[in-house]
Amino acid sequence: xxxxxxxxxxxxxxxxxxxxxxxxxxxxxxxxxxxxxxxxxxxxxxxxxxxxxxxxxxxxxxxxxxxxxxxxxxxxxxxxxxxxxxxxxxxxxxxxxxxxxxxxxxxxxxxxxxxxxxxxxxxxxxxxxxxxxxxxxxxxxxxxxxxxxxxxxxxxxxxxxxxxxxxxxxxxxxxxxxxxxxxxxxxxxxxxxxxxxxxxxxxxxxxxxxxxxxxxxxxxxxxxxxxxxxxxxxxxxxxxxxxxxxxxxxxxxxxxxxxxxxxxxxxxxxxxxxxxxxxxxxxxxxxxxxxxxxxxxxxxxxxxxxxxxxxxxxxxxxxxxxxxxxxxxxxxxxxxxxxxxxxxxxxxxxxxxxxxxxxxxxxxxxxxxxxxxxxxxxxxxxxxxxxxxxxxxxxxxxxxxxxxxxxxxxxxxxxxxxxxxxxxxxxxxxxxxxxxxxxxx
Amino acid sequence: xxxxxxxxxxxxxxxxxxxxxxxxxxxxxxxxxxxxxxxxxxxxxxxxxxxxxxxxxxxxxxxxxxxxxxxxxxxxxxxxxxxxxxxxxxxxxxxxxxxxxxxxxxxxxxxxxxxxxxxxxxxxxxxxxxxxxxxxxxxxxxxxxxxxxxxxxxxxxxxxxxxxxxxxxxxxxxxxxxxxxxxxxxxxxxxxxxxxxxxxxxxxxxxxxxxxxxxxxxxxxxxxxxxxxxxxxxxxxxxxxxxxxxxxxxxxxxxxxxxxxxxxxxxxxxxxxxxxxxxxxxxxxxxxxxxxxxxxxxxxxxxxxxxxxxxxxxxxxxxxxxxxxxxxxxxxxxxxxxxxxxxxxxxxxxxxxxxxxxxxxxxxxxxxxxxxxxx
Numbered sequence: 001x002x003x004x005x006x007x008x009x010x011x012x013x014x015x016x017x018x019x020x021x022x023x024x025x026x027x028x029x030x031x032x033x034x035x036x037x038x039x040x041x042x043x044x045x046x047x048x049x050x051x052x053x054x055x056x057x058x059x060x061x062x063x064x065x066x067x068x069x070x071x072x073x074x075x076x077x078x079x080x081x082x083x084x085x086x087x088x089x090x091x092x093x094x095x096x097x098x099x100x101x102x103x104x105x106x107x108x109x110x111x112x113x114x115x116x117x118x119x120x121x122x123x124x125x126x127x128x129x130x131x132x133x134x135x136x137x138x139x140x141x142x143x144x145x146x147x148x149x150x151x152x153x154x155x156x157x158x159x160x161x162x163x164x165x166x167x168x169x170x171x172x173x174x175x176x177x178x179x180x181x182x183x184x185x186x187x188x189x190x191x192x193x194x195x196x197x198x199x200x201x202x203x204x205x206x207x208x209x210x211x212x213x214x215x216x217x218x219x220x221x222x223x224x225x226x227x228x229x230x231x232x233x234x235x236x237x238x239x240x241x242x243x244x245x246x247x248x249x250x251x252x253x254x255x256x257x258x259x260x261x262x263x264x265x266x267x268x269x270x271x272x273x274x275x276x277x278x279x280x281x282x283x284x285x286x287x288x289x290x291x292x293x294x295x296x297x298x299x300x301x302x303x304x305x306x307x308x309x310x311x312x313x314x315x316x317x318x319x320x321x322x323x324x325x326x327x328x329x330x331x332x333x334x335x336x337x338x339x340x341x342x343x344x345x346x347x348x349x350x351x352x353x354x355x356x357x358x359x360x361x362x363x364x365x366x367x368x369x370x371x372x373x374x375x376x377x378x379x380x381x382x383x384x385x386x387x388x389x390x391x392x393x394x395x396x397x398x399x400x401x402x403x404x405x406x407x408x409x410x411x412x413x414x415x416x417x418x419x420x421x422x423x424x425x426x427x428x429x430x431x432x433x434x435x436x437x438x439x440x441x
Numbered sequence: 442x443x444x445x446x447x448x449x450x451x452x453x454x455x456x457x458x459x460x461x462x463x464x465x466x467x468x469x470x471x472x473x474x475x476x477x478x479x480x481x482x483x484x485x486x487x488x489x490x491x492x493x494x495x496x497x498x499x500x501x502x503x504x505x506x507x508x509x510x511x512x513x514x515x516x517x518x519x520x521x522x523x524x525x526x527x528x529x530x531x532x533x534x535x536x537x538x539x540x541x542x543x544x545x546x547x548x549x550x551x552x553x554x555x556x557x558x559x560x561x562x563x564x565x566x567x568x569x570x571x572x573x574x575x576x577x578x579x580x581x582x583x584x585x586x587x588x589x590x591x592x593x594x595x596x597x598x599x600x601x602x603x604x605x606x607x608x609x610x611x612x613x614x615x616x617x618x619x620x621x622x623x624x625x626x627x628x629x630x631x632x633x634x635x636x637x638x639x640x641x642x643x644x645x646x647x648x649x650x651x652x653x654x655x656x657x658x659x660x661x662x663x664x665x666x667x668x669x670x671x672x673x674x675x676x677x678x679x680x681x682x683x684x685x686x687x688x689x690x691x692x693x694x695x696x697x698x699x700x701x702x703x704x705x706x707x708x709x710x711x712x713x714x715x716x717x718x719x720x721x722x723x724x725x726x727x728x729x730x731x732x733x734x735x736x737x738x739x740x741x742x743x744x745x746x747x748x749x750x751x752x753x754x755x756x757x758x759x760x761x762x763x764x765x766x767x768x769x770x771x772x773x774x775x776x777x778x779x780x781x782x783x784x785x786x787x788x789x790x791x792x793x794x795x796x797x798x799x800x801x802x803x804x805x806x807x808x809x810x811x812x813x814x815x816x
Contacts, residue, residue, distance in 0.1 A: 045668040050513075060670070061681060066663050068516060069672040069680075070509070070543075071535050077506040081513025081521075084497050085471055086664050089517065106509075109502035243499075247492035255465050255493050256458060256486070258629045260450040290453070290624060297451050297626050304625040306805075311478060311562045330730035331590065331623055333805035 025175030025200020052095035073103025132205025168192025278347030288397030402436025463598030651695030
């Protein structure tokens with residue numbers, strides 16, 4: 001048996017020198033990342049470096065790994081999609097402190113989800129590339145090009161923010177840390193979301209304006225209440241793996257397959273007919289309209305319904321326009337209904353344009369409150385109190401539509417009965433149909 | 442009771458269901474979206490359905506995250522889709538540009554609602570027709586398909602995936618509250634495509650090429666073959682950022698040429714022309730319903746009139762429109778905005794009279810309103 005020698009890849013770096021300013025900490029941080037990748041002996045094609053915007057956004061070009069360089073603050077979202085679609089990939093996000101501001105909600109959400117990505121924040125306390133403006137992490141009193149008299153905002157504690165919101169691994173340190181490569185490797189190996197807040201010096205701006213030095217960096221962290229070190233570490237279920245596990249049982253089940261409606265009846269309707277039911281939200285108006293349409297389809301007719309309601313869920317009006325037709329017809333609004341059912345105050349308010357357009361050929365069914373309404377149409381007043389049993393509010397729509405069908409007879413009532421008996425709430429719906437038919441019978 | 446065994450098999454579904462089925466039949470395996478009326482139905486159905494085909498659906502923390510996740514997933518090899526309404530398209534803006542620049546196939550459904558800002562959440566409109574054309578920086582071509590019925594909501598979604606893969610670009614399905622939520626009887630269609638067309642892929646080498654300018658390079662996917670790069674910055678064939686004028690020009694010309702030189706593969710209209718007509722109705726989307734009904738009714742009254750429904754809003758089907766305008770004096774353009782597409786028709790109509798039928802009060806344009814404009 002011959003021994004096979006596996007030589008780990010010597011470097012994940014390209015031959016190109018970094019473009020960063022002299023003394024900038026970004027280069028050393030990337031060197032530590034390179035060491036971590038070598039240590040983990042990863043396949044460069046299976047590593048995706050997702051870079052944000054700013055000086056940190058230049059990072060990916062100096063690695064031989066795969067890379068995604070997108071828009072400012074959104075790196076975490078691309079990384080999430082990349083990892084979700086292929087959990088075998090090692091996904092490393094490199095962003096600056098700028099990215100933690102504009103992309104703050106994405107960081108928090110990625111931490112809450114525990115998506116298995118590693119975020120390295122190159123935190124130099126200001127915007128370097130665009131001219132030394134203040135960022136979310138600029139300390140109070142910090143002098144920048146946009147806070148010339150000292151920063152008035154409290155600096156963002158990135159680590160605490162993601163840490164209290166579920167992140168699996170959270171570390172704060174600096175570009176000078178001797179064990180940084182080890183931290184990067186540990187973070188990448190940790191299942192779930194990892195973030196490393198790595199402070200470094202922006203020699204072009206923040207250092208110059210604030211006499212900020214390496215020696216002062218760690219003391220400063222502590223004085224601002226931001227302790228260095230491994231701050232959070234917890235065992236979690238990584239999201240991409242957890243998603244797959246949670247959905248394992250449904251893989252392979254049929255997708256929204258068509259449920260053909262049997263045609264067991266013959267309709268008498270020989271021209272398009274429109275019905276409008278005007279009621280209130282929470283009254284199952286749309287469901288009632290749907291059952292009437294299903295009855296029509298069971299009779300070989302075509303049907304379509306257009307519903308109107310406000311953005312609230314169980315308050316306000318609910319109006320359903322319903323077309324029944326012997327032939328397929330394009331989607332249009334109902335201007336002048338053949339039948340209008342008014343079953344509530346909200347419905348009456350919305351019924352006015354229909355009432356104005358209706359003629360003597362048309363039919364209005366109404367609750368007794370609007371017995372004397374002003375319309376050219378024939379008005380049939382139906383008093384729900386005259387029903388044998390009290391009609392629940394949620395059955396009113398179906399009761400009145402059933403009454404309308406009993407009067408106008410576009411298709412056999414048995415088709416409506418079958419439709420009502422075939423779906424959910426069959427008992428209640430079948431009773432509503434019989435009540436409606438009896439009220440005008 | 443008469444059993445009618447000859448009757449065609451029908452079901453009662455809305456455009457939302459049709460779009461979801463179309464996406465899954467086209468091979469969509471990744472969906473991310475954020476709740477917004479009237480597009481939430483697509484999000485909810487995708488959360489429920491896509492795991493059944495082994496795919497992933499996720500509700501992002503906002504629209505920006507949702508489309509960002511789609512872009513990442515697409516680069517990991519998924520066919521991705523997202524859905525929103527006008528306010529969400531506003532938040533998609535930067536990422537639409539990233540999809541164009543990085544040449545990422547992506548289907549974006551815009552379920553239009555009324556007005557600027559939050560506007561009317563449960564109210565129909567067609568106000569996004571120019572917004573999605575020019576919805577990101579730079580002014581590059583975009584593909585937009587506009588169904589006008591439930592069956593078209595299915596077939597145009599499938600088509601959108603095909604075009605997105607063919608041209609490596611975002612493709613919009615432009616629908617609206619009524620088309621997405623109106624229930625219609627439709628014939629049960631057994632002729633569904635089996636998981637769509639395969640993505641043209643390659644397994645090694647540079648991710649981009651623009652020689653010749655209109656050629657579309659097969660996609661790479663992360664984790665497959667050797668390492669490769671992606672960038673939203675102006676780049677060379679290896680996705681390295683460049684300011685080399687020759688490279689920059691070639692890239693940007695490519696992004697235009699790959700669509701402009703292949704308009705014949707994209708442009709779609711539904712024509713119902715009468716060669717003797719001097720008036721034509723040109724509509725799209727939900728308004729096509731009333732236009733078709735109005736033309737049918739006018740003809741029963743003896744009025745000679747043509748009808749054309751634009752199905753690929755962008756690129757605008759100029760050749761088909763010019764052909765249809767031959768011999769025509771008047772063009773009636775009904776739309777649920779104050780003439781946003783009518784201005785394009787005016788440009789192509791070259792002097793012919795263009796009459797808009799416009800409405801922005803939340804109601805649909807009626808058959809009568811179109812008939813009146815034709816007469």
